[in-house]
């Protein structure tokens with residue numbers, strides 16, 4: 245299993261064994277020491293959840309585990325238990341969870357593993373509900389039509405697929421930030437109106453959607469309303485070849501999953517986005533609506549896991565002066581600002597600070613700290629594609645819950661003073677369990693490096 249392989253390789257531990265099948269889709273949770281336990285008969289769960297069962301809510305109870313976990317786990321109860329009282333079901337599920345809650349990494353891995361399965365199941369159902377009810381406006385957006393979507397220079401570089409061809413279309417205003425022309429304006433317009441259409445549908449049907457991440461209250465997850473296949477193709481056939489060349493240190497050639505969404509800023513929308521790192525190895529950021537002012541995107545150094553929240557060192561901080569140190573450079577449609585004293589700098593160059601305003605298409609490492617300043621008028625809509633490599637999937641979930649806890653709620657409530665960073669993540673937190681491992685060994689951290 246990929247999961248086991250990744251665990252073993254990274255942490256030299258015995259891989260989790262989530263299911264020891266006892267025939268007919270029933271599995272036994274294994275006790276913490278990994279040995280079969282004579283009392284496990286009391287602790288059966290079904291391998292496949294009951295799709296028809298409508299679980300109870302546990303939100304009103306003070307429990308050791310998230311109420312959501314109990315509601316999700318209910319579908320995995322043996323059929324005979326489903327009609328029992330909420331208390332009986334709760335007791336049964338608590339017994340299971342408490343058996344595995346004592347300390348120990350292996351135990352936590354198992355519970356985390358179950359949580360992931362439950363999450364995946366719930367999320368699949370959520371997406372299915374949207375896709376079977378929402379009527380798309382532009383069906384042609386939902387499958388990849390490269391010649392209609394991309395500008396010719398970009399397609400030519402992709403077809404040639406060489407370092408030189410990619411370099412010929414890229415501008416790297418500061419190391420690690422690449423800007424280029426990629427999408428046709430027509431594609432951006434279609435995307436904008438499709439998102440509008442989706443939002444109208446949400447409004448009319450009062451469907452409660454999950455927002456793209458922990459810091460935005462607006463915006464929409466494109467994958468959730470049918471664009472997943474097209475965006476997978478965008479990542480696999482277009483972003484991965486480029487990332488292979490420009491981001492080898494974060495596994496650019498192995499990107500295999502994505503989170504695709506739009507963010508929206510303006511009146512009655514989000515205003516700005518605080519300083520953060522993304523839950524991705526590589527991020528594509530495309531400004532699809534350019535009728536606005538403000539909203540500059542700024543960057544400031546790549547950080548490893550240990551220093552993602554470390555304050556910027558004061559001597560370096562003094563170098564950064566947003567208003568006075570920038571000057572505009574116009575590249576194609578890209579209006580780009582960069583630090584005046586960047587060129588030729590060595591130490592400072594690792595604490596890069598760069599501003600972008602409309603109209604741009606940018607690729608950067610997820611760990612390159614950044615934020616978006618307030619949109620002061622009009623509406624700014626950006627397409628984001630967080631691209632991920634495979635082996636971090638298990639730990640991602642756990643890292644998010646850890647951050648959620650240390651940040652005390654939604655990331656959006658955090659600072660925007662540029663002194664510390666929070667990690668922007670998708671809303672997965674289910675159990676609050678953590679493993680605390682996220683390894684970016686090859687990444688050059690601007691804090692360690694200084």
Ligand SMILES: O=C(O)CCC(=O)C(=O)O
Pocket residue numbers: 507517522529541614615616626628668
């Ligand atoms: O608003 C932007 O351009 C930045 C969005 C962003 O960084 C993100 O969603 O991860």
Ligand SMILES: [Fe+2]
Pocket residue numbers: 520521522527614668
């Ligand atoms: Fe971001």
